[in-house]
Amino acid sequence: MSVVQIISVFSSQTVAEIDTPAAVTEIRTILEDTPASYESVKKLTYLKAVFFETLRLYPSVPKNVRMAYADDVLPGGIQVAKGDVILYAPYVMGRDEQIWEEPLEFKPERWIDDNGKWRERSAFEFTAFNAGPRLCLGKTMAVTEALVLLATVLPLYEMTPTSTDPPIQVGETLTLPMHSHTVHVAHRADDRTHMYEE
Numbered sequence: 402m403s404v405v406q407i408i409s410v411f412s413s414q415t416v417a418e419i420d421t422p423a424a425v426t427e428i429r430t431i432l433e434d435t436p437a438s439y440e441s442v443k444k445l446t447y448l449k450a451v452f453f454e455t456l457r458l459y460p461s462v463p464k465n466v467r468m469a470y471a472d473d474v475l476p477g478g479i480q481v482a483k484g485d486v487i488l489y490a491p492y493v494m495g496r497d498e499q500i501w502e503e504p505l506e507f508k509p510e511r512w513i514d515d516n517g518k519w520r521e522r523s524a525f526e527f528t529a530f531n532a533g534p535r536l537c538l539g540k541t542m543a544v545t546e547a548l549v550l551l552a553t554v555l556p557l558y559e560m561t562p563t564s565t566d567p568p569i570q571v572g573e574t575l576t577l578p579m580h581s582h583t584v585h586v587a588h589r590a591d592d593r594t595h596m597y598e599e
């Protein structure tokens with residue numbers, strides 16, 4: 402994941418929700434003050450759910466286009482002619498009631514089943530990483546990097562949006578820039594910075 406993508410996730414409106422006690426409690430309970438690692442972040446189901454929920458509402462690639470290589474028929478029966486340009490929008494799909502219950506609610510729990518296990522969603526419903534043969538090749542690495550970063554930073558710093566009025570505005574480019582959004586970053590009173598100083 403590029404620095405830009407990490408910043409885009411961090412500076413989203415959902416930073417307030419990312420910074421939930423539940424995420425910090427999970428990190429502290431599972432990592433027990435050890436630095437986040439490739440292996441240990443696999444156990445952070447709630448944090449992963451927070452990350453996916455953020456990408457559902459604020460996908461780094463909010464819209465995408467394809468041109469038909471040949472005449473085709475889409476699963477819904479729509480006829481496509483060779484050369485037609487088709488646009489799909491993960492940003493819109495993340496807000497579609499036909500795909501998500503209460504789509505505008507930030508609910509990491511939707512990614513976790515009743516047994517506390519990860520609940521995978523079809524890549525054709527959650528399209529932040531594209532789907533099919535051109536699925537993001539770096540998806541696993543992106544998720545690992547994001548979890549390591551979040552598991553390292555969240556227990557140390559508290560991030561609060563400086564203002565939520567007006568609500569965050571997003572740009573209409575190929576990637577998702579956020580306008581006029583700043584967060585206040587402060588050391589947590591009970592941070593464990595000392596564990597990195599040895």
Ligand code: HEM
Nearest residue numbers: 402406461462465529530531535536537538539540542543
């Ligand atoms: C949150 C982080 C990321 C998101 C949301 C993301 C999203 C996407 C999307 C939507 C595509 C499809 C682009 C298209 O075909 O129009 C894509 C493709 C791709 N991504 Fe990512 N990506 C992320 C991180 C990464 C990372 C860290 C790497 C490499 C280590 C990576 C490598 C690739 C590659 C190689 C493709 C092209 C795949 C192909 O066309 O066959 N991505 N990604």
